[in-house]
Amino acid sequence: MSVTSPDRTGAKAAAPARRLRYRLRIAASEPTTLIGLLMAALFAYLIVVPIVSLLFDAVQVQLGDQRRTGAEVGSFTWYYLERTFGSRVAHHLFWGPLVNTLTVALGAIVLAMAVGGTPARLLARTDMFGRRWFATALIVPYMLPAWTFALAWTTLFKNRTVGGQAGWLETLGFAPPDWLAYGRVPVTIILALHYAPFVILLFGNALRRFDSQLEDSARILGAGRLTVMRQVVLPLMRPALMSAMVLIFAKCLGEFGVPYVLGLPVAFDTLATSLYQNIASRQSGVAAVLAGAIMLIGVITLTIDAWLMREARRFVTVGSKGSMDRLSPLGGWRWGATGFAALMFALSVGLPLLTLALSTVMKVPGRFALDNFTLDYWIGTGLNTVALQTGILLSPDLWNAAWNSLRIVGIASLTSGLLGLLVGYVVVRTPFRPLGTFLRQVTFLPYLVPGIAFATAYLSLFAVPRGPIPALYGTWVILMLALIADQMPYASRAGIAAMTQLGKDPEEAAQVAGAGWLRRMVSIVIPIQKGALTTGVLLPFISGIKGLSLFVVLAVPSTDVLTTFSLRLVDYHYTQAANAVVLIIAALAYFGALLGQKLTRSNLAEGLGG
Amino acid sequence: MPRINLMGVRKSYGGGGPNAVEALDLEIADGEFMCLLGPSGCGKTTTLRMIAGLEHLSDGEIRVGARVVDSVGEGVFVPPEKRQMGLVFQSYALWPHLTIERNTDFGLRLRNVPRAEREARVTRVMKTLGIEAYRDRYPSQLSGGQQQRVALARMLAVNPEVLLLDEPLSNLDAALRLEMRAELKRLHREFGTTIVFVTHDQWEAMTLATTIAVMSQGRLQQVGSPNEIYDRPANRFVAQFVGNPPINMIDLAAGTPLAVSARRFLGERSPDAGAVGLRPEAIRLGGEAGDFAGPAEVTGVLPTGGSWIVELESDGAKLFLTTHQPPEVGPGERVRFAVRPEALHVFDRDGSRSAVADAAFAHGRMN
Ligand SMILES: Nc1ncnc2c1ncn2[C@@H]1O[C@H](COP(=O)(O)OP(=O)(O)O)[C@@H](O)[C@H]1O
Ligand SMILES: [Mg+2]
Numbered sequence: 001m002s003v004t005s006p007d008r009t010g011a012k013a014a015a016p017a018r019r020l021r022y023r024l025r026i027a028a029s030e031p032t033t034l035i036g037l038l039m040a041a042l043f044a045y046l047i048v049v050p051i052v053s054l055l056f057d058a059v060q061v062q063l064g065d066q067r068r069t070g071a072e073v074g075s076f077t078w079y080y081l082e083r084t085f086g087s088r089v090a091h092h093l094f095w096g097p098l099v100n101t102l103t104v105a106l107g108a109i110v111l112a113m114a115v116g117g118t119p120a121r122l123l124a125r126t127d128m129f130g131r132r133w134f135a136t137a138l139i140v141p142y143m144l145p146a147w148t149f150a151l152a153w154t155t156l157f158k159n160r161t162v163g164g165q166a167g168w169l170e171t172l173g174f175a176p177p178d179w180l181a182y183g184r185v186p187v188t189i190i191l192a193l194h195y196a197p198f199v200i201l202l203f204g205n206a207l208r209r210f211d212s213q214l215e216d217s218a219r220i221l222g223a224g225r226l227t228v229m230r231q232v233v234l235p236l237m238r239p240a241l242m243s244a245m246v247l248i249f250a251k252c253l254g255e256f257g258v259p260y261v262l263g264l265p266v267a268f269d270t271l272a273t274s275l276y277q278n279i280a281s282r283q284s285g286v287a288a289v290l291a292g293a294i295m296l297i298g299v300i301t302l303t304i305d306a307w308l309m310r311e312a313r314r315f316v317t318v319g320s321k322g323s324m325d326r327l328s329p330l331g332g333w334r335w336g337a338t339g340f341a342a343l344m345f346a347l348s349v350g351l352p353l354l355t356l357a358l359s360t361v362m363k364v365p366g367r368f369a370l371d372n373f374t375l376d377y378w379i380g381t382g383l384n385t386v387a388l389q390t391g392i393l394l395s396p397d398l399w400n401a402a403w404n405s406l407r408i409v410g411i412a413s414l415t416s417g418l419l420g421l422l423v424g425y426v427v428v429r430t431p432f433r434p435l436g437t438f439l440r441q442v443t444f445l446p447y448l449v450p451g452i453a454f455a456t457a458y459l460s461l462f463a464v465p466r467g468p469i470p471a472l473y474g475t476w477v478i479l480m481l482a483l484i485a486d487q488m489p490y491a492s493r494a495g496i497a498a499m500t501q502l503g504k505d506p507e508e509a510a511q512v513a514g515a516g517w518l519r520r521m522v523s524i525v526i527p528i529q530k531g532a533l534t535t536g537v538l539l540p541f542i543s544g545i546k547g548l549s550l551f552v553v554l555a556v557p558s559t560d561v562l563t564t565f566s567l568r569l570v571d572y573h574y575t576q577a578a579n580a581v582v583l584i585i586a587a588l589a590y591f592g593a594l595l596g597q598k599l600t601r602s603n604l605a606e607g608l609g610g
Numbered sequence: 611m612p613r614i615n616l617m618g619v620r621k622s623y624g625g626g627g628p629n630a631v632e633a634l635d636l637e638i639a640d641g642e643f644m645c646l647l648g649p650s651g652c653g654k655t656t657t658l659r660m661i662a663g664l665e666h667l668s669d670g671e672i673r674v675g676a677r678v679v680d681s682v683g684e685g686v687f688v689p690p691e692k693r694q695m696g697l698v699f700q701s702y703a704l705w706p707h708l709t710i711e712r713n714t715d716f717g718l719r720l721r722n723v724p725r726a727e728r729e730a731r732v733t734r735v736m737k738t739l740g741i742e743a744y745r746d747r748y749p750s751q752l753s754g755g756q757q758q759r760v761a762l763a764r765m766l767a768v769n770p771e772v773l774l775l776d777e778p779l780s781n782l783d784a785a786l787r788l789e790m791r792a793e794l795k796r797l798h799r800e801f802g803t804t805i806v807f808v809t810h811d812q813w814e815a816m817t818l819a820t821t822i823a824v825m826s827q828g829r830l831q832q833v834g835s836p837n838e839i840y841d842r843p844a845n846r847f848v849a850q851f852v853g854n855p856p857i858n859m860i861d862l863a864a865g866t867p868l869a870v871s872a873r874r875f876l877g878e879r880s881p882d883a884g885a886v887g888l889r890p891e892a893i894r895l896g897g898e899a900g901d902f903a904g905p906a907e908v909t910g911v912l913p914t915g916g917s918w919i920v921e922l923e924s925d926g927a928k929l930f931l932t933t934h935q936p937p938e939v940g941p942g943e944r945v946r947f948a949v950r951p952e953a954l955h956v957f958d959r960d961g962s963r964s965a966v967a968d969a970a971f972a973h974g975r976m977n
Binding site: 018019021022023024025026029030431503505506508509510511512513514515516519523524527528530 | 662663664666667681682683684685686687688689690691692693694695696697699701703704705706707716717720721764765768
């Protein structure tokens, strides 16, 4: 193709081979594209390959199953699919847990809406006392690990169905029935309390942006309060509500700790716990099928969410300025509203934490006599228990687990934060667009896969040596890699946003001034992005510290982190010690979140995705 | 010896759109103050960024001095950091985390200039630009005009042989713009730097440039001194883009009485003519024998402070004339307009300037 106009002298159009040389020269002049390609390979290996490997496991004969399937290891089989979905045990493996998962998730959604809707409205639109304080206080349940509440619940409601120490209510003379102590009811309630902050945040934000003139106009036209709510507010709020619901559903789907602690005693299984049990009993084929099913439901859910978000963009009228911050006066109800919020805080944060805290200093649960209190479980020595000879703070196991937690989660968060920024950099800077697109999409992939399914995928890939890579199962490396991959959606989203906002100009200015790539990174890009990087490291760190589902699949006793350690203590019925560890985790997560809020001066809500 | 040489440069951003820059041949001489002038979206920034090495060519070659910095044909590419140029961005692109002083001495530090010399040079540049008082402030604490000076100072500190400026004045208010224009001209004299200056503002180009390159839709339209561009526009686009109020263009194909009379006036002297342009200041009331003239009615008189714009209507066609004498006519009056034949800009039907007409009419143009 000739591009020179005939009336001008100029270079002739270059031949394709020459043109390629020019492009290569450009690519070689700075490492952006090379780094991008390396990262693409890395993420393909850390994210895509495990998932593919998992899906293969679902249809290939696994080690030890040769006799049952009548085929060689690695050959194609329908056995696991058939066993999971169509056999006599299918109900036990999949359908029952599926129904439980769905009912618990739906119940939690409805309850969270009911619990969170009122405070959302109060916080966003009224002159209730202490609005600012409650705006933070009421999202605390989300900063704490969900199974903190599960442990508090068992501490209170436990009955003789399982061994170990008695629950408080039983000690006080009232033995709770099984339906109240374990299974569907408590799991639903706890998940609802844990995710109610979602409703408060998402619904509250939408309400805040909602133009109250819309309401006023309807009132002036003669509509009553209720009619306005039904015909104006709710329809406009629907996208935000739906989005909150879908997110809660997606979270519940992968939730492991709560149903594990509260479901096990009455054999109440969700998909996550069923998956865990299959892994524990080395049914890797069925586990792969279950993980695939969870993944599929996750993908469907988040596709619906993406679609809802697109729909929501049509309501652009929401958010005209001027009337945004107008609060409706509550008059005499001000104290009532404040009391309501306080009660909610007491029930969702105060009571559980207090219960846990007290339980760690009482010998017999629920007996409030002075001689029953002790600090032995924290700092005692010479205790007569098999596994723990000392109080938890003196136990090397705790410090070992804490060190593992900090080390693994710390390195993983730092790595994923830096990788996220690099992804952002490459996406914004590479002249080779498909590379940017691939990086953006591949790092988003783990978002669609609940942690426990993702961990299963890692198990599937790294349980045995593959090529130059030794078997990583049982080492802390696998935990770290899985955690990095699991955090990439948040890290890369933050990195891309930060780099897009920064734009190319500051870096190009340095480039023209004579700075090479490394120099630009060190003196310009990273210093400017310090804040974004801090957030990008801290938020994954918090969610990693309190994370359980990823570790429970991949950790072994020698690589125990705080969460798996406390779960092990639960299994041993060392209630006091388990609760103490959970309190430590909760404190770490909470203060980490506060620190994050201080450092970034932003609302955590946006970033706390994990 | 040209300082910068663009040869057959083409740039396509892909995605099936038209080329952002098309078959561009341009020489920028040593010490020149070259303005790239054209409407928004015509490819000025793209051209500038290609010279800086920030944008890659789809075809062609760029040389700076004897050195090839870009050549698609030869597979040569010199990265921006090795081109030793200065570039001032439209957005200023100051580094928000560095003080004004550190912004300014960044390039000198990179070049490992000894501390004493570094400080001396930075101080001198800051003084020249009047930003010395803000040494220890951060960019966000400065006004737009001050930031703009820092952006300039940052580049001048390393004393580049080529300074590229992308609409550096467009974010400033009118008074500051005037001041900075004078300052740029002074800097050009003082530092002797080759400057390539991008603007869509013809006044800026006229007042600053030693040479103007007019672009439209990715193509170079004309290169010349400001006077050449104004007095001998190479085509209809340049004639219409440069000049305020704009040139009165009579489209001969329009068939209006004015077009018919213009056609008749040109007669055999320019058979291919497609349009005739009359600069507003070339139109007079009255006139003499041999002029292109016609009847008109005054429809408005607009004083612009020191000069006047008179709005005429001739057989339905609007004509603007400018004058520095107070016009002695008022709206509604019938007058006669006239233009000296050598002041006519005749364009052929393909839009280019008619050489035949230029030769046929006397050369003693009005200034
Ligand atoms: N990064 C880009 N990607 C795609 N198209 C671009 C890009 N930058 C500029 N263009 C297009 O190239 C053309 C020339 O742009 P530009 O050089 O910025 O014009 P100017 O500076 O004269 O206003 C425009 O049509 C613009 O839309
Ligand atoms: Mg531009």
